[in-house]
Amino acid sequence: MRKSRTRLKRFAQNLDMSEHIHKSHVRVCMRRVGRMDALRMSHSRQRQRLLQELGGQRIPFLSPSDPGFQELWKSSYPGLVLRRADALPPDLHARVQAALCSLHGRGCLLRDLVRVRGRDVFTAVSRALLGLPGHTYRYLNTRLFTIPWHCGEEEQEEEEKGGVPKEEEQKAQKHEGEVQGQGQGAGERKAEACCDQELRAACKALWELNRFFCEDVNCREAGDHGRDVEDPQVSEGSPQPQCSKGSPCTAQFNVTLLNYMDPATMDQLKEEPYYGMGKMAVGWHHDENLVPSSSVAVYNYSCQDDKVEGGGSEDVAPASWRVGLKVAWDINTPGLVLPLQSGDCYYMRDDLNRTHQHCVLAGEMSRFSSTHRVAECSTGTLEYIRRRCKEALDNVSTDPDTGCKSLRSLSPSTLQLSEEVHNEVEFEWLRQYWFQGRRYSRFCNWWNKPMEQLEEVWKEMESLTQLTLAVAEDDGCEEQRRKEVAETLLPTLTERQQHRLTWKERCESRLAQTLPPEEAPVNRPYWCDGDPSMPLPFDLTDIISRVESLLWKL
Numbered sequence: 001m002r003k004s005r006t007r008l009k010r011f012a013q014n015l016d017m018s019e020h021i022h023k024s025h026v027r028v029c030m031r032r033v034g035r036m037d038a039l040r041m042s043h044s045r046q047r048q049r050l051l052q053e054l055g056g057q058r059i060p061f062l063s064p065s066d067p068g069f070q071e072l073w074k075s076s077y078p079g080l081v082l083r084r085a086d087a088l089p090p091d092l093h094a095r096v097q098a099a100l101c102s103l104h105g106r107g108c109l110l111r112d113l114v115r116v117r118g119r120d121v122f123t124a125v126s127r128a129l130l131g132l133p134g135h136t137y138r139y140l141n142t143r144l145f146t147i148p149w150h151c152g153e154e155e156q157e158e159e160e161k162g163g164v165p166k167e168e169e170q171k172a173q174k175h176e177g178e179v180q181g182q183g184q185g186a187g188e189r190k191a192e193a194c195c196d197q198e199l200r201a202a203c204k205a206l207w208e209l210n211r212f213f214c215e216d217v218n219c220r221e222a223g224d225h226g227r228d229v230e231d232p233q234v235s236e237g238s239p240q241p242q243c244s245k246g247s248p249c250t251a252q253f254n255v256t257l258l259n260y261m262d263p264a265t266m267d268q269l270k271e272e273p274y275y276g277m278g279k280m281a282v283g284w285h286h287d288e289n290l291v292p293s294s295s296v297a298v299y300n301y302s303c304q305d306d307k308v309e310g311g312g313s314e315d316v317a318p319a320s321w322r323v324g325l326k327v328a329w330d331i332n333t334p335g336l337v338l339p340l341q342s343g344d345c346y347y348m349r350d351d352l353n354r355t356h357q358h359c360v361l362a363g364e365m366s367r368f369s370s371t372h373r374v375a376e377c378s379t380g381t382l383e384y385i386r387r388r389c390k391e392a393l394d395n396v397s398t399d400p401d402t403g404c405k406s407l408r409s410l411s412p413s414t415l416q417l418s419e420e421v422h423n424e425v426e427f428e429w430l431r432q433y434w435f436q437g438r439r440y441s442r443f444c445n446w447w448n449k450p451m452e453q454l455e456e457v458w459k460e461m462e463s464l465t466q467l468t469l470a471v472a473e474d475d476g477c478e479e480q481r482r483k484e485v486a487e488t489l490l491p492t493l494t495e496r497q498q499h500r501l502t503w504k505e506r507c508e509s510r511l512a513q514t515l516p517p518e519e520a521p522v523n524r525p526y527w528c529d530g531d532p533s534m535p536l537p538f539d540l541t542d543i544i545s546r547v548e549s550l551l552w553k554l
């Protein structure tokens, strides 16, 4: 037992290390995908062996009714804060809950076809991302694109006054268009709204919840959690955020990932394997792609009404949803389980998400959560990728008379930058977007135009690669120069080819085939050999061989 514990501990450490690797820069990450998959594969075998060795033995965990629960929380889960439902204004609950139901009713929440350990799987929960316009959130090799939340003050005021006159409505929408276009070049965004009134209201409600969390999350004294659980009175009647000394008073949540699951429709939820906590809706994980040490705030809404209608024994309360926490790198500290009532919120503050892992344990009722995060967006906004594309295309000059294109610089670093941006826009944006089918444009057209534009600039980069290839193959060009260019091209072209094949496989996987047409992955961009509008073929096998043999010769 002792021996297997040590090995389990080592295993836990390795898992954590893989999480860190995972957070590294997007381009580096893309190159490492193959290695990561291999690493995860060996973890899964290791995990199975260890679980076998542990036999039926479990690591202990504590729930609120267990002695020592408060002490454990205080000593080993210090960044965890529970905010009971009565800490939020009742009308905010009403708006948020109506918003979640209407987003669900409109089909905005979908199970993601993510890639874990080199395998495609559907998430058990259905999800949607809301947040600042043009922002994205990347998890499990999947980039989600925000449905923008609406924060135009003018619009808000008009709606509060009730009845929006036509002219005023247009003004509000114009303002909203400007907000959406922030940082994306003045006047580039059209003024029309990107989705209908119902969705806009829903997004606005979640934006209001976000605003509440931004102010509230850092404003609870450490240790409040204990009293909140024992004595909900503490948070009662204090809907206004209160600031404690010394902590920054606002968080900058830029996105919320919404989750929904109806356990009645899920026949294969996994059992929590280490502690025996029960069925998991979301397995153990650290939240990925967050600004280091940033907080996460979660709103929990379980739909009690459904259950009452469902009949059954009315005096037995249905099992509630719970969040499970464990200390990462550690199998000696007991786990912690926090049951949640509808409207309750919890915060993971400071470093908790890095030092601990969490999971979500399914209750009996269907349940939503809205998980507000500070997504690390340095390479994850539309503004960013547009800027990168511009940098790449700055190396192309067009003859004003003939329209002929040529490269301004042949320096390896310039060429490499262009080819890397080419891969980044193709694999991190276009293919990610289309892989998720037409799910976005069905109810919100915000990303339609930007994606069209990104595809246009990507196509120009195909020409750029063609020009670069022509230099490498130009007999009239100095050999040393040709060699340098070929050496620069080879790795990025090889990576491009590999990723195109991976995405093609993902689009054609057995699970992808089970999706209805409007959600089914689209392998885009895709074109056939000999398409006159495309400068290079989709399949780069021949070109890669040409570059390789050039390098042999030169």
Ligand SMILES: O=C(O)CCC(=O)C(=O)O
Pocket (backbone or CB within 6 Å): 257, 259, 282, 287, 298, 323, 358, 359, 360, 368, 369, 371
């Ligand atoms: O639903 C929750 O309480 C948390 C969900 C979660 O951990 C996640 O979406 O990353």
Ligand SMILES: [Fe+2]
Pocket (backbone or CB within 6 Å): 285, 286, 287, 358
């Ligand atoms: Fe999470």
